[in-house]
Amino acid sequence: MTDWLRLLRPGDWATMLLGAAAVAVSFPLLWAGGRAERAVIRLDGRIVAEFPLAAPRRFAVQGPLGETVIEIAPGRARVLADPGPRQYCVQQGWLTRPNAIAICAPNHVSLSLSGRDPSHDSLNY
Amino acid sequence: MTASTIELRVTPADRRIARYAAAAIALGVAEAALPSPLPGVKPGLANIVVLIVLWRHGWRDAAWVALLRVFAGSLLLGQFLAPGFFLALAGALASLAALAGVARLPRRWFGPVTASVLAAFAHIAGQLLLARLWLVPHDGVFYLAPVFGLSALVFGIVNGLIAARLLKEST
Numbered sequence: 350m351t352d353w354l355r356l357l358r359p360g361d362w363a364t365m366l367l368g369a370a371a372v373a374v375s376f377p378l379l380w381a382g383g384r385a386e387r388a389v390i391r392l393d394g395r396i397v398a399e400f401p402l403a404a405p406r407r408f409a410v411q412g413p414l415g416e417t418v419i420e421i422a423p424g425r426a427r428v429l430a431d432p433g434p435r436q437y438c439v440q441q442g443w444l445t446r447p448n449a450i451a452i453c454a455p456n457h458v459s460l461s462l463s464g465r466d467p468s469h470d471s472l473n474y
Numbered sequence: 475m476t477a478s479t480i481e482l483r484v485t486p487a488d489r490r491i492a493r494y495a496a497a498a499i500a501l502g503v504a505e506a507a508l509p510s511p512l513p514g515v516k517p518g519l520a521n522i523v524v525l526i527v528l529w530r531h532g533w534r535d536a537a538w539v540a541l542l543r544v545f546a547g548s549l550l551l552g553q554f555l556a557p558g559f560f561l562a563l564a565g566a567l568a569s570l571a572a573l574a575g576v577a578r579l580p581r582r583w584f585g586p587v588t589a590s591v592l593a594a595f596a597h598i599a600g601q602l603l604l605a606r607l608w609l610v611p612h613d614g615v616f617y618l619a620p621v622f623g624l625s626a627l628v629f630g631i632v633n634g635l636i637a638a639r640l641l642k643e644s645t
Contacts, residue, residue: 353635353639356585356586356587356635356638356639356642357585357587357635357638358582358583358584358585358587358588359583360579360580360583360584360585360588361584361585361587361588361591361634364584364587364588364591364592365587365591365627365631368591368595368626368627368630369627371595371623372620372623372624372627375619375620375623376620
Protein backbone atom coordinates (compact mmCIF):
# COMPACT_ATOMS: atom_id res chain seq x y z
CA MET A 350 0.00 0.00 0.00
CA THR A 351 2.72 2.48 0.94
CA ASP A 352 4.37 1.36 -2.28
CA TRP A 353 1.45 2.73 -4.25
CA LEU A 354 1.28 5.93 -2.22
CA ARG A 355 4.88 6.71 -3.07
CA LEU A 356 3.90 6.91 -6.73
CA LEU A 357 1.86 10.02 -5.98
CA ARG A 358 3.51 13.41 -6.30
CA PRO A 359 2.30 16.49 -4.42
CA GLY A 360 0.38 17.87 -7.39
CA ASP A 361 -1.39 14.53 -7.78
CA TRP A 362 -2.90 14.91 -4.34
CA ALA A 363 -4.11 18.38 -5.28
CA THR A 364 -5.62 17.07 -8.53
CA MET A 365 -7.38 14.21 -6.76
CA LEU A 366 -8.77 16.49 -4.05
CA LEU A 367 -9.99 19.02 -6.61
CA GLY A 368 -11.54 16.25 -8.68
CA ALA A 369 -13.28 14.77 -5.63
CA ALA A 370 -14.54 18.23 -4.64
CA ALA A 371 -15.88 18.86 -8.14
CA VAL A 372 -17.71 15.52 -8.15
CA ALA A 373 -19.11 16.13 -4.66
CA VAL A 374 -20.37 19.58 -5.66
CA SER A 375 -21.93 18.27 -8.88
CA PHE A 376 -23.95 15.57 -7.14
CA PRO A 377 -26.78 17.59 -5.58
CA LEU A 378 -26.70 20.19 -8.35
CA LEU A 379 -27.30 17.77 -11.16
CA TRP A 380 -29.40 15.16 -9.48
CA ALA A 381 -31.99 17.74 -8.55
CA GLY A 382 -32.91 18.16 -12.21
CA GLY A 383 -34.01 21.71 -11.60
CA ARG A 384 -36.46 22.70 -8.92
CA ALA A 385 -40.19 22.89 -9.25
CA GLU A 386 -41.26 26.43 -8.52
CA ARG A 387 -44.94 26.81 -9.34
CA ALA A 388 -48.08 24.70 -9.29
CA VAL A 389 -50.43 25.21 -12.21
CA ILE A 390 -54.03 24.05 -11.90
CA ARG A 391 -56.12 23.64 -15.02
CA LEU A 392 -59.78 22.97 -15.63
CA ASP A 393 -60.66 21.86 -19.17
CA GLY A 394 -57.14 22.85 -20.20
CA ARG A 395 -57.53 26.45 -19.06
CA ILE A 396 -55.41 27.68 -16.20
CA VAL A 397 -57.64 28.43 -13.25
CA ALA A 398 -54.95 29.06 -10.64
CA GLU A 399 -51.21 29.26 -10.32
CA PHE A 400 -49.35 29.26 -6.99
CA PRO A 401 -45.69 29.41 -6.03
CA LEU A 402 -44.58 26.32 -4.13
CA ALA A 403 -43.76 28.38 -1.08
CA ALA A 404 -46.43 28.60 1.57
CA PRO A 405 -48.75 25.70 2.36
CA ARG A 406 -52.32 26.19 1.16
CA ARG A 407 -55.33 24.36 -0.21
CA PHE A 408 -57.30 25.17 -3.29
CA ALA A 409 -60.56 23.68 -4.51
CA VAL A 410 -61.62 23.51 -8.16
CA GLN A 411 -65.23 22.92 -9.16
CA GLY A 412 -65.36 20.43 -12.03
CA PRO A 413 -68.30 18.63 -13.69
CA LEU A 414 -68.26 15.82 -11.07
CA GLY A 415 -67.60 17.93 -8.01
CA GLU A 416 -64.75 19.45 -6.11
CA THR A 417 -61.10 18.55 -6.61
CA VAL A 418 -58.89 19.69 -3.74
CA ILE A 419 -55.28 20.56 -4.39
CA GLU A 420 -52.80 20.82 -1.55
CA ILE A 421 -49.68 22.91 -1.90
CA ALA A 422 -46.68 22.69 0.42
CA PRO A 423 -43.17 24.12 0.20
CA GLY A 424 -41.51 22.47 -2.79
CA ARG A 425 -44.36 20.08 -3.62
CA ALA A 426 -48.03 19.73 -4.41
CA ARG A 427 -50.65 16.97 -4.64
CA VAL A 428 -54.26 16.25 -5.37
CA LEU A 429 -55.73 15.75 -1.92
CA ALA A 430 -59.22 14.70 -2.94
CA ASP A 431 -61.07 14.13 -6.18
CA PRO A 432 -64.55 12.85 -7.02
CA GLY A 433 -63.26 10.67 -9.87
CA PRO A 434 -64.00 6.91 -9.66
CA ARG A 435 -60.46 5.55 -9.87
CA GLN A 436 -58.52 8.16 -7.93
CA TYR A 437 -55.39 7.90 -10.08
CA CYS A 438 -54.44 11.52 -9.56
CA VAL A 439 -54.85 11.24 -5.80
CA GLN A 440 -52.79 8.06 -5.59
CA GLN A 441 -49.98 9.71 -7.48
CA GLY A 442 -49.14 11.46 -4.23
CA TRP A 443 -46.83 14.41 -3.91
CA LEU A 444 -45.41 15.88 -7.10
CA THR A 445 -41.94 17.30 -6.58
CA ARG A 446 -40.16 17.49 -9.92
CA PRO A 447 -40.67 20.21 -12.49
CA ASN A 448 -43.08 19.23 -15.28
CA ALA A 449 -44.60 16.44 -13.22
CA ILE A 450 -48.34 16.28 -13.78
CA ALA A 451 -51.35 14.65 -12.12
CA ILE A 452 -54.47 14.48 -14.24
CA CYS A 453 -57.93 13.93 -12.81
CA ALA A 454 -59.52 13.22 -16.16
CA PRO A 455 -63.08 12.47 -15.02
CA ASN A 456 -63.29 15.85 -13.35
CA HIS A 457 -61.35 17.67 -16.11
CA VAL A 458 -58.75 18.94 -13.66
CA SER A 459 -54.99 18.75 -13.89
CA LEU A 460 -52.22 19.78 -11.55
CA SER A 461 -48.75 20.33 -12.95
CA LEU A 462 -45.53 21.73 -11.59
CA SER A 463 -43.37 24.08 -13.57
CA GLY A 464 -39.73 24.95 -13.14
CA ARG A 465 -37.62 27.58 -14.73
CA ASP A 466 -37.24 25.62 -17.90
CA PRO A 467 -40.38 24.15 -19.47
CA SER A 468 -39.39 20.96 -21.22
CA HIS A 469 -40.60 17.38 -21.07
CA ASP A 470 -43.46 16.58 -18.73
CA SER A 471 -43.84 13.32 -16.87
CA LEU A 472 -46.10 11.95 -19.60
CA ASN A 473 -43.07 11.69 -21.86
CA TYR A 474 -41.67 8.80 -19.86
CA MET B 475 1.41 -10.81 -61.81
CA THR B 476 3.85 -8.00 -61.23
CA ALA B 477 5.38 -7.42 -57.89
CA SER B 478 3.96 -4.52 -56.04
CA THR B 479 6.07 -1.44 -56.30
CA ILE B 480 4.49 0.26 -53.36
CA GLU B 481 6.91 0.38 -50.52
CA LEU B 482 6.12 1.85 -47.16
CA ARG B 483 9.14 3.00 -45.31
CA VAL B 484 8.68 2.12 -41.68
CA THR B 485 10.66 4.01 -39.10
CA PRO B 486 11.49 2.66 -35.65
CA ALA B 487 9.07 5.24 -34.27
CA ASP B 488 6.29 3.74 -36.41
CA ARG B 489 7.01 0.28 -35.06
CA ARG B 490 7.03 1.60 -31.54
CA ILE B 491 3.68 3.33 -32.00
CA ALA B 492 2.23 0.22 -33.62
CA ARG B 493 3.37 -1.92 -30.71
CA TYR B 494 1.86 0.38 -28.13
CA ALA B 495 -1.33 0.76 -30.15
CA ALA B 496 -1.65 -3.04 -30.35
CA ALA B 497 -1.42 -3.26 -26.57
CA ALA B 498 -4.00 -0.51 -26.18
CA ILE B 499 -6.37 -2.16 -28.67
CA ALA B 500 -6.05 -5.51 -26.90
CA LEU B 501 -6.92 -3.88 -23.56
CA GLY B 502 -9.82 -2.01 -25.13
CA VAL B 503 -11.28 -5.13 -26.72
CA ALA B 504 -10.83 -7.16 -23.53
CA GLU B 505 -12.58 -4.43 -21.61
CA ALA B 506 -15.55 -4.47 -23.98
CA ALA B 507 -16.28 -7.97 -22.67
CA LEU B 508 -16.70 -6.67 -19.13
CA PRO B 509 -20.27 -5.94 -18.10
CA SER B 510 -20.90 -2.28 -17.32
CA PRO B 511 -23.56 -0.96 -14.94
CA LEU B 512 -24.22 2.07 -17.14
CA PRO B 513 -23.19 2.77 -20.72
CA GLY B 514 -20.13 4.96 -20.46
CA VAL B 515 -18.91 3.72 -17.10
CA LYS B 516 -15.82 1.79 -18.10
CA PRO B 517 -12.36 1.49 -16.59
CA GLY B 518 -10.64 2.68 -19.76
CA LEU B 519 -7.65 0.39 -19.29
CA ALA B 520 -6.28 1.24 -22.73
CA ASN B 521 -5.55 4.71 -21.42
CA ILE B 522 -2.84 3.23 -19.22
CA VAL B 523 -0.93 2.58 -22.43
CA VAL B 524 -1.60 6.11 -23.67
CA LEU B 525 -0.25 7.52 -20.39
CA ILE B 526 2.90 5.43 -20.60
CA VAL B 527 3.49 6.57 -24.17
CA LEU B 528 2.92 10.18 -23.15
CA TRP B 529 5.47 9.88 -20.39
CA ARG B 530 8.11 8.08 -22.43
CA HIS B 531 7.72 9.50 -25.91
CA GLY B 532 5.67 12.66 -25.69
CA TRP B 533 2.25 13.88 -26.69
CA ARG B 534 2.52 13.26 -30.42
CA ASP B 535 3.07 9.54 -30.01
CA ALA B 536 0.37 9.37 -27.35
CA ALA B 537 -2.09 10.97 -29.76
CA TRP B 538 -1.21 8.42 -32.43
CA VAL B 539 -1.75 5.52 -30.05
CA ALA B 540 -5.02 6.92 -28.67
CA LEU B 541 -6.51 7.57 -32.10
CA LEU B 542 -5.31 4.30 -33.62
CA ARG B 543 -6.92 2.57 -30.69
CA VAL B 544 -10.27 4.26 -31.29
CA PHE B 545 -10.28 3.43 -35.00
CA ALA B 546 -8.90 -0.10 -34.86
CA GLY B 547 -10.75 -0.99 -31.68
CA SER B 548 -14.08 0.05 -33.18
CA LEU B 549 -13.34 -1.92 -36.36
CA LEU B 550 -12.66 -5.04 -34.31
CA LEU B 551 -15.84 -4.62 -32.29
CA GLY B 552 -18.00 -3.77 -35.29
CA GLN B 553 -18.64 -0.31 -33.90
CA PHE B 554 -16.95 1.71 -36.62
CA LEU B 555 -19.05 4.80 -37.48
CA ALA B 556 -21.72 3.72 -34.99
CA PRO B 557 -22.71 6.23 -32.30
CA GLY B 558 -20.38 4.53 -29.82
CA PHE B 559 -17.46 5.16 -32.15
CA PHE B 560 -18.13 8.90 -32.32
CA LEU B 561 -18.52 9.05 -28.56
CA ALA B 562 -15.19 7.26 -28.14
CA LEU B 563 -13.59 9.60 -30.65
CA ALA B 564 -14.97 12.69 -28.91
CA GLY B 565 -13.69 11.36 -25.59
CA ALA B 566 -10.27 10.56 -27.01
CA LEU B 567 -9.90 13.99 -28.65
CA ALA B 568 -10.99 15.80 -25.48
CA SER B 569 -8.62 13.81 -23.29
CA LEU B 570 -5.76 14.35 -25.75
CA ALA B 571 -6.42 18.08 -25.49
CA ALA B 572 -6.24 17.79 -21.71
CA LEU B 573 -3.03 15.77 -21.95
CA ALA B 574 -1.49 18.45 -24.15
CA GLY B 575 -1.96 20.81 -21.22
CA VAL B 576 -0.78 18.28 -18.64
CA ALA B 577 2.41 17.63 -20.63
CA ARG B 578 3.44 21.21 -19.85
CA LEU B 579 3.17 20.76 -16.08
CA PRO B 580 6.40 20.21 -14.15
CA ARG B 581 6.93 16.48 -13.70
CA ARG B 582 8.53 16.96 -10.32
CA TRP B 583 5.14 17.97 -8.95
CA PHE B 584 2.64 16.25 -11.20
CA GLY B 585 2.81 12.55 -12.00
CA PRO B 586 0.81 10.21 -14.23
CA VAL B 587 -2.10 10.28 -11.77
CA THR B 588 -2.74 13.96 -12.50
CA ALA B 589 -2.59 13.28 -16.22
CA SER B 590 -4.92 10.30 -15.86
CA VAL B 591 -7.52 12.08 -13.72
CA LEU B 592 -7.61 15.21 -15.89
CA ALA B 593 -7.78 13.14 -19.07
CA ALA B 594 -10.62 11.05 -17.62
CA PHE B 595 -12.62 14.16 -16.76
CA ALA B 596 -11.96 15.62 -20.21
CA HIS B 597 -13.02 12.29 -21.71
CA ILE B 598 -16.47 12.30 -20.12
CA ALA B 599 -16.85 16.02 -20.77
CA GLY B 600 -16.20 15.46 -24.47
CA GLN B 601 -18.60 12.53 -24.57
CA LEU B 602 -21.37 14.33 -22.72
CA LEU B 603 -20.99 17.35 -24.95
CA LEU B 604 -21.30 15.26 -28.10
CA ALA B 605 -24.20 13.31 -26.62
CA ARG B 606 -25.95 16.56 -25.73
CA LEU B 607 -25.37 18.12 -29.15
CA TRP B 608 -26.16 15.09 -31.23
CA LEU B 609 -27.70 12.03 -29.58
CA VAL B 610 -29.87 13.38 -26.76
CA PRO B 611 -30.64 17.02 -27.51
CA HIS B 612 -31.89 17.68 -24.02
CA ASP B 613 -30.16 18.83 -20.85
CA GLY B 614 -31.30 15.58 -19.25
CA VAL B 615 -28.01 13.91 -20.21
CA PHE B 616 -26.24 16.15 -17.74
CA TYR B 617 -28.20 14.66 -14.85
CA LEU B 618 -25.89 11.67 -15.24
CA ALA B 619 -22.76 13.81 -15.14
CA PRO B 620 -22.09 13.20 -11.41
CA VAL B 621 -22.11 9.44 -12.00
CA PHE B 622 -19.71 9.74 -14.92
CA GLY B 623 -17.61 12.23 -12.95
CA LEU B 624 -17.29 9.83 -10.03
CA SER B 625 -16.32 6.93 -12.28
CA ALA B 626 -13.83 9.17 -14.10
CA LEU B 627 -12.26 10.14 -10.79
CA VAL B 628 -12.01 6.57 -9.50
CA PHE B 629 -10.81 4.96 -12.72
CA GLY B 630 -8.59 7.95 -13.44
CA ILE B 631 -6.76 7.49 -10.16
CA VAL B 632 -6.51 3.70 -10.56
CA ASN B 633 -5.26 3.87 -14.16
CA GLY B 634 -2.82 6.65 -13.23
CA LEU B 635 -1.41 4.58 -10.39
CA ILE B 636 -1.00 1.54 -12.63
CA ALA B 637 0.73 3.65 -15.27
CA ALA B 638 3.01 5.22 -12.65
CA ARG B 639 3.86 1.78 -11.32
CA LEU B 640 4.67 0.36 -14.74
CA LEU B 641 6.77 3.43 -15.58
CA LYS B 642 8.70 3.05 -12.35
CA GLU B 643 9.33 -0.65 -12.83
CA SER B 644 10.68 -0.13 -16.31
CA THR B 645 13.27 2.46 -15.30
